[in-house]
Structures are given as structure tokens and as C-alpha cells.
Amino acid sequence: NAGVMQNPRHLVRRRGQEARLRCSPMKGHSHVYWYRQLPEEGLKFMVYLQKENIIDESGMPKERFSAEFPKEGPSILRIQQVVRGDSAAYFCASSPPSGGGDTQYFGPGTRLTVL
Amino acid sequence: RKEVEQDPGPFNVPEGATVAFNCTYSNSASQSFFWYRQDCRKEPKLLMSVYSSGNEDGRFTAQLNRASQYISLLIRDSKLSDSATYLCVVMSNAGKSTFGDGTTLTVKP
Numbered sequence: 001n002a003g004v005m006q007n008p009r010h011l012v013r014r015r016g017q018e019a020r021l022r023c024s025p026m027k028g029h030s031h032v033y034w035y036r037q038l039p040e041e042g043l044k045f046m047v048y049l050q051k052e053n054i055i056d057e058s059g060m061p062k063e064r065f066s067a068e069f070p071k072e073g074p075s076i077l078r079i080q081q082v083v084r085g086d087s088a089a090y091f092c093a094s095s096p097p098s099g100g101g102d103t104q105y106f107g108p109g110t111r112l113t114v115l
Numbered sequence: 116r117k118e119v120e121q122d123p124g125p126f127n128v129p130e131g132a133t134v135a136f137n138c139t140y141s142n143s144a145s146q147s148f149f150w151y152r153q154d155c156r157k158e159p160k161l162l163m164s165v166y167s168s169g170n171e172d173g174r175f176t177a178q179l180n181r182a183s184q185y186i187s188l189l190i191r192d193s194k195l196s197d198s199a200t201y202l203c204v205v206m207s208n209a210g211k212s213t214f215g216d217g218t219t220l221t222v223k224p
Contacts, residue, residue: 031210042216043159043202056211091158095210103149104212106158 002027004094004107005074012113013082021077021110025094031055032075033093033104034067043091049075082114118142119205121215129223132193136218138186138203146208148179150188152199153217159202162188193222 005024013019025032034046045059049069060067064082069075079086089111093104121138128134140148148165163170165177165186176189186203203215 033210033212035214037156043214045212045214048210056209058211089156102147102210103161103164106160108158 004029004092004105006090006092006107006110008110009108010111010113012115014115015083016081019079019082019086019112019114021079021090021092021112023075023077023092023094023107025075025092026105028096029094029105030097031095031102032069033095034075034077035091035093037089037091037109039088046077079112082112084114087112087114116141117216118213119203119215121201121203121218123216123218125219125221127221127223128193130193130195132222133189133191134193134220135190136188136201136203136220138188138215140184140186140203140205140213142205142207142213143181143184144207145184145205147206148186149204149206150175150177150186151202151204151214153202154199159214162201190220193220195222195224198222 032049035043037043047067048056064080066078089109091109092107095102095104119140150162151159152162153159165179167179169178174191178187198221200217200219202217206212
């Protein structure tokens with residue numbers, strides 16, 4: 001049973017480019033969460049999604065960031081016009097369909113570097 | 116004030132020592148509680164869930180005090196492999212998780 005998969009594992013972008021981060025949840029999981037970890041800081045919640053729905057995006061920056069979890073395919077975290085401050089590790093986690101309160105399992109993360 | 120607060124440490128202990136980590140949270144409506152460990156900026160891995168009745172898994176014991184909004188993790192007979200950052204996680208009933216900034220533990224021979 002494959003765990004949470006994220007790709008790419010490392011992503012380098014120049015300022016102003018777009019970054020697309022993908023997350024495939026564990027088999028049978030329908031809840032996806034995105035977190036950001038800046039260098040030397042803790043994990044910060046960004047967004048919580050179920051299939052085709054954004055449940056809580058209170059941690060998402062108001063501009064340039066968006067997330068989706070379509071009916072088919074992985075969840076995508078999209079960052080437009082990246083800036084140096086976006087350089088961080090982005091972790092995705094998934095949990096089973098039983099809903100809020102369940103254990104989250106993390107993917108290996110995508111390390112984004114903005115030059 | 117942060118929603119979830121942990122003593123950042125670092126805690127430097129010899130092998131075999133007992134060490135305790137504390138965590139406080141501000142949202143009294145929080146529903147679920149967990150301890151995760153994170154090694155060298157890799158992905159966090161679940162260590163254990165935390166229940167009001169307390170729970171134990173080998174050398175690890177977790178406690179929750181809802182009245183005081185306080186969570187603890189006790190590690191007995193520390194091993195070198197226990198060196199990591201320990202993250203306290205508080206989850207609302209809507210599924211949103213808030214992570215503490217972590218407590219760093221180094222176990223030395």
C-alpha cells in the first residue's frame with residue numbers, strides 16, 4: 001500500500017515563474033492537507049481539501065496561491081509568480097474518509113527553491 | 116499568543132534518561148491530539164495519538180489534560196535513535212490541524 005506521494009521532490013524556479021506541486025493521497029483517503037515549512041520554522045497549515053471541495057483555506061496566502069483536489073487525479077498546489085520568500089518545504093498529508101479528527105499521514109514533501 | 120506552544124529546547128540528555136515534553140493549546144474546542152516526530156526536516160511521522168485516559172506505547176507515554184489544555188509526552192530509557200524534533204498537534208473537529216513549532220531532543224552516548 002503506497003503511502004502519500006508527492007512530486008516533484010525538489011523544484012527550482014526563478015522569480016516570476018509558476019510552481020505546481022502534486023500530491024497523491026494514500027489509497028482510500030479522500031482528505032488532503034497542505035502545509036508549508038519555512039527554513040528553521042515549524043509546519044504551518046495552508047489548506048484542507050476533500051474531493052472537488054475546499055474545506056478550509058484559512059492558512060493560504062490571499063494572492064498567488066491556489067489549491068485543488070479534482071475528482072480524478074492528484075491534489076495540486078499552485079503558486080503563481082513565485083518570490084524568494086516562497087522557498088520552503090511543502091508537505092501534503094492525507095486522512096481517511098471518516099472525517100475531521102483522523103490521523104494524517106504525510107508525504108515526503110516538495111522542496112521549492114526560488115532563485 | 117500561539118495556538119499551540121511548545122518548549123523549543125533543545126533537550127540534550129544521555130542515553131537511558133527519562134525526558135518529558137509539554138505542550139499547551141489555546142482552543143478549548145480542540146478535538147484530537149497527536150505527537151509526531153520529524154527527523155532532519157523530513158516528513159513528520161505519527162508517534163502516537165493522545166487521549167484523556169492517557170496512553171502508552173513501549174517507552175512512550177502521552178497524557179492529555181483538557182481542563183488545563185495541556186498535553187505531555189514522556190520518553191523513558193532514551194535511545195540515540197530518539198533524537199529528533201517532537202511536534203505537538205492539535206486538531207479541531209473540522210479537521211484543521213495546528214502544529215507546535217517542535218521540541219528538539221538530542222540523546223547522547
